[in-house]
Amino acid sequence: MSLARPGSFAWLALHELRLALRARPTRGKTRWIGYLLVGAWLVIGCLAGWALRNREIPVPPDALIGVLAVSTLALSFMTAQAMIGSQRTLYESGDLALLLSAPISGRSVLLAKLLGIAATIALTYAVLLLPIVLPVAILGHPRLFGLVALLLALALVAASLGLALTLVIAALVGPRAARTVGQVAAAVLGGALFLFTQVLPHGDGLSSTFTTVFERLRATGIGTSGLSGLPGHAGFGDPLAIAVLLGLGLAAFAGAGVTLERAFLSGYLDGGARFSRARPTGRASSRLFHPGLTRTVFAKEWRLLARDPALAFQIVLRLIYLAPLVLGLLGGRHAVPVPAALAFASVLIASQLVGSFAWLTVSAEDAPDLLQVAPVARATIDRAKLLAAFAMAAPFALILPIAIASQTLPGAAITLAMTVLGGAAAGYVELRLGKPGKRGAFNRRRSGSLVAGIVSLLIALVFGGGAAALVFLVGGGMAGAE
Amino acid sequence: MTDSALRIRGLAKSFDKPVIRDLDLDIAAGQLYALLGPNGAGKTTTLRMVAGLAVPDAGSIEIFGIDTTRDPLGAKAITAWLPDEAMLYDKLTPLEYLAFVAGLWRMDPAHAAAEADRLLQWLDLWDQRDTRCEGFSRGMKQKVALAGALIHDPRLLILDEPLTGLDATMARLVKDALRAQVDAGKTVIITTHILEVAERMADRIGIIAGGRLLAEGTLQDLRDRAGTEGMTLEDTFIRLTSTPAVAA
Numbered sequence: 001m002s003l004a005r006p007g008s009f010a011w012l013a014l015h016e017l018r019l020a021l022r023a024r025p026t027r028g029k030t031r032w033i034g035y036l037l038v039g040a041w042l043v044i045g046c047l048a049g050w051a052l053r054n055r056e057i058p059v060p061p062d063a064l065i066g067v068l069a070v071s072t073l074a075l076s077f078m079t080a081q082a083m084i085g086s087q088r089t090l091y092e093s094g095d096l097a098l099l100l101s102a103p104i105s106g107r108s109v110l111l112a113k114l115l116g117i118a119a120t121i122a123l124t125y126a127v128l129l130l131p132i133v134l135p136v137a138i139l140g141h142p143r144l145f146g147l148v149a150l151l152l153a154l155a156l157v158a159a160s161l162g163l164a165l166t167l168v169i170a171a172l173v174g175p176r177a178a179r180t181v182g183q184v185a186a187a188v189l190g191g192a193l194f195l196f197t198q199v200l201p202h203g204d205g206l207s208s209t210f211t212t213v214f215e216r217l218r219a220t221g222i223g224t225s226g227l228s229g230l231p232g233h234a235g236f237g238d239p240l241a242i243a244v245l246l247g248l249g250l251a252a253f254a255g256a257g258v259t260l261e262r263a264f265l266s267g268y269l270d271g272g273a274r275f276s277r278a279r280p281t282g283r284a285s286s287r288l289f290h291p292g293l294t295r296t297v298f299a300k301e302w303r304l305l306a307r308d309p310a311l312a313f314q315i316v317l318r319l320i321y322l323a324p325l326v327l328g329l330l331g332g333r334h335a336v337p338v339p340a341a342l343a344f345a346s347v348l349i350a351s352q353l354v355g356s357f358a359w360l361t362v363s364a365e366d367a368p369d370l371l372q373v374a375p376v377a378r379a380t381i382d383r384a385k386l387l388a389a390f391a392m393a394a395p396f397a398l399i400l401p402i403a404i405a406s407q408t409l410p411g412a413a414i415t416l417a418m419t420v421l422g423g424a425a426a427g428y429v430e431l432r433l434g435k436p437g438k439r440g441a442f443n444r445r446r447s448g449s450l451v452a453g454i455v456s457l458l459i460a461l462v463f464g465g466g467a468a469a470l471v472f473l474v475g476g477g478m479a480g481a482e
Numbered sequence: 483m484t485d486s487a488l489r490i491r492g493l494a495k496s497f498d499k500p501v502i503r504d505l506d507l508d509i510a511a512g513q514l515y516a517l518l519g520p521n522g523a524g525k526t527t528t529l530r531m532v533a534g535l536a537v538p539d540a541g542s543i544e545i546f547g548i549d550t551t552r553d554p555l556g557a558k559a560i561t562a563w564l565p566d567e568a569m570l571y572d573k574l575t576p577l578e579y580l581a582f583v584a585g586l587w588r589m590d591p592a593h594a595a596a597e598a599d600r601l602l603q604w605l606d607l608w609d610q611r612d613t614r615c616e617g618f619s620r621g622m623k624q625k626v627a628l629a630g631a632l633i634h635d636p637r638l639l640i641l642d643e644p645l646t647g648l649d650a651t652m653a654r655l656v657k658d659a660l661r662a663q664v665d666a667g668k669t670v671i672i673t674t675h676i677l678e679v680a681e682r683m684a685d686r687i688g689i690i691a692g693g694r695l696l697a698e699g700t701l702q703d704l705r706d707r708a709g710t711e712g713m714t715l716e717d718t719f720i721r722l723t724s725t726p727a728v729a730a
Contacts (some may be wrong), residue, residue: 131640285611287600288581289591296585300574307573307614367569370630374586375559 009108012099016116023120033450042131049135057141064232065214065223067150071231075154078121080190082162085117087182090166096268111257112262118159118253125151143237149246150235156249160256165189167263170270178267183310188319293376297384298391301361304439305392314442315356319396322348336468339404343471344414346400347464350419351426353396355456356442357389358430364439386427393423403473411471418470422463429455486547487511487638487669488532492575493541495693500528503693505541509686511637514660514670516684518677520723526691529640532671533563536653543633544652559587562636566643568627572616576607576626579615580633594633601629605655621652628659639663641672657683681715691723 004010083384089096099109129151137235138145169185170178222228233241290296305312322345362385365371371381397419405412433452486508488705493505509515516582519525530536532543534554543550543557550557571579577598584594602608605625610618614624624644631639639661645653660670661683680687688698697707701718704728705711708721 014524191728284595285577285581286592286595287585288577289589289595289598290581291591293585293588296582300571300578300582303578304571304573369535369563369565369585370569371586372535373558373563374583375555375588376586377555 007102007104009111012104012108012112013115014266016112017119020116020119020123038127038131041128041129041314042135045135048132049137049139049141051415052136053140057209058433059146059232059236062214062218065217067215067232067235068223068228069152069213069217071150071235074125075158076192077190078125078154078158079162079165080186081121081124082117082159083166083182083186083189085120085159086163086166087179087186088118089113090170090264090267091165091179095194100268106265107257107261110261114159114163114253114256117162118155121158122151122155125155128185129419144235146237146242147235149242150231151232153249157252160252163256163264164260167260167267170267172185174270178270180308180310184313187310187314254414260476267368277398285351294384294387297361297381301357301385301388302392304366305357305360308439311360311439311442315353318352320355322352326439337472339407339411339415340468342400342404343411343418344464344468346397346404346419346466347422348417348460350393350397350423351456351460351463353393354389354423355426355430357392358386358427359434360439360442361385361389362431363434363436364442365436366439368436382431386431389427390423397423399465408471408475410474414470417466418463418467422459422467425459425463426456487513487545488671489542489544489547490528490532491542493528493531493543494539495527495531495536496539498730501693502531502538505690505693505695507688507695507698507715509669509671511546511669512664512667513685514664514672514683516680516687517671517673517690518680518687518719519690519696521675523691525690526642528690529642529671529673533561533640534558535563559634560637562631562634562639564627564631564641564644565641566646568623569630570615570623570627573614575612575614576629577611577612578600579626580629583630584633589634597633597635598629601632603612605629605659620647621649624648624656625652628656632659632663637668639668639670642672645674645676646674662663677715677719687715689719698720718720 004014015136035381096113101107126148129147133144133147137148165185166178166182169182173181217223223232228247230241234245288299290299307352328348372378374381398416401412401419404415433455435445435452488507488509490505490507493502493507494500495502503527505524507528509642517525517529527536531538532545532550534550534557538551545557545561548560571582574582580598581594584591584598589597599608602611605628607625607629610622615623618626624647628644628653631641639660644660648656656681657679659724660672663670664685672680672684684701686698686700687704689696689704693697695702701715702717704718704722705713708718710718710721
């Protein structure tokens with residue numbers, strides 16, 4: 001901190017960079033697993049660097065297209081990450097009150113915060129990129145340092161874009177809905193390119209989706225020259241391309257500082273206001289009081305989910321992300337018959353939904369102490385919460401068994417049974433292995449519980465595969481082939 | 483039946499180091515008892531063990547004669563716990579929150595609904611009964627939590643720093659509510675750093691430090707022990723906690 005004058009932009013920027021560096025697990029198994037993976041990744045990078053030290057690395061047009069495709073995909077993820085970072089900065093972090101009450105200009109605060117967001121993004125991807133790229137670059141291929149410059153440029157652009165989008169949303173929908181709409185928009189943006197590739201016409205399963213995109217880029221010449229070729233050329237060390245992209249990144253960063261200062265301040269001030277929906281219903285209080293613990297728990301869990309649209313959307317988005325897997329089963333040379341593929345999908349959807357709802361109801365309890373001081377056994381509450389998770393997932397989990405029933409009734413019965421079993425197993429895993437967390441951390445719930453994630457995946461695959469095989473055996477294969 | 487609301491014997495609890503050491507405490511029914519002590523003295527840990535939120539390493543706790551280890555659900559059924567940070571759901575309204583608490587305590591729905599209406603009106607929350615708690619001030623949240631603690635008519639009410647952060651009006655309302663509970667024959671245990679509150683409200687006061695009970699009794703008992711006749715509870719408290727030999 002002594003590198004810069006206290007209170008200056010550089011001093012504040014160093015403070016934000018320090019916070020960004022510390023925004024990672026610092027204790028527990030997750031940290032050690034992370035160190036281990038990065039270490040292994042670095043060893044691979046060193047071996048690759050040693051093997052390539054005296055060899056020329058060719059740069060064919062396909063490599064340039066590949067860099068463009070990856071950069072575009074990364075930019076969409078980075079921008080989504082920046083939007084979430086911007087929302088945290090504006091509405092959650094709490095240190096803006098301190099910074100803005102200090103004798104520091106609003107623009108310095110904004111730029112320092114933006115730099116912190118960019119650094120967080122860059123660090124996320126640097127962990128994947130640098131252990132491989134740096135050894136190869138140092139051991140004889142310095143032009144690959146261009147990939148580091150490309151990463152920095154993308155992070156700067158994404159941070160500026162993410163903040164701008166967040167502020168535009170706040171201006172359009174108002175402070176009350178800004179958080180929810182912003183989270184939904186970030187989720188859509190994060191998956192937009194991925195989903196776009198799935199709707200492209202392709203005929204040979206999952207792997208060909210990416211081939212289709214690549215072929216189209218190659219056919220149109222996009223990614224090898226002109227503006228679209230900048231990421232590829234920069235990544236492989238072209239000084240001019242590097243200068244242009246870094247210049248663009250810095251221009252976006254500075255532009256955000258100049259143009260967004262006022263919107264940033266009003267976004268923060270509006271976001272500080274807490275709103276409640278005051279809707280006196282005038283109806284009798286007794287409508288809310290139910291006999292039975294299960295009904296009481298279900299009513300509470302349902303209300304909490306229904307009043308958090310951003311969270312509900314994240315759960316739905318997870319189902320959408322399953323689409324490629326099912327499409328892959330249905331298409332291509334080794335296509336699975338429709339009823340069997342749908343049986344697999346049904347179990348997959350049920351285990352995802354019940355697992356998600358079970359985590360929310362059991363592990364993301366807002367008032368765990370209240371439940372602990374209540375005169376109800378823990379097992380009874382857990383059972384009621386699992387039933388609530390089941391009930392919330394049931395309408396979605398029934399869709400595919402009903403669809404299968406139009407082709408094979410035994411297949412539908414098997415699917416339903418396996419869906420229930422898969423869902424129950426997924427819920428049980430969350431009950432036993434899920435790590436407590438806040439509801440807002442739904443997407444990061446697996447970061448503290450790798451085992452639960454792996455077991456849940458295995459359950460989905462085993463029960464789903466079992467369902468597909470059984471449906472195929474009882475005639476679902478013939479029905480699908482007809 | 484017993485006239486002892488809370489009976490603690492040989493209670494011990496350690497985390498990294500001992501927090502509660504061989505604590506004995508008796509609180510008679512129908513009293514407002516203030517448990518005082520410096521920061522880190524073990525007040526909250528003691529009360530969390532009474533409420534069933536932490537398990538003692540040694541010792542026993544009885545609430546109205548019910549051993550909390552042997553019959554934890556029986557003890558919880560007649561106890562309410564109100565921490566300094568209200569145990570609420572931001573997305574629920576006060577009425578929905580009370581319905582949930584009533585369900586946890588398995589109250590009769592009709593009786594619970596009537597009781598909820600009465601509490602919401604008494605605590606001046608009626609106009610906000612259908613408003614989500616997320617926008618409430620700290621004081622409002624504390625009142626909702628207090629309604630939740632009272633709806634199942636507990637015989638023992640335990641409150642950890644119930645007045646912290648409340649404005650004068652809210653604090654008066656909470657104090658009146660607690661006094662009304664005691665007048666109705668309930669037992670109330672509070673911890674507080676606001677010694678004037680303990681001085682004015684408490685029937686008996688216990689002073690805990692270093693995980694041990696230093697002194698216990700009425701305000702006059704404590705003054706006699708500390709040799710602070712005519713002085714405030716603050717003077718007495720400081721004398722007792724800074725000079726353990728006096729307390730002994």
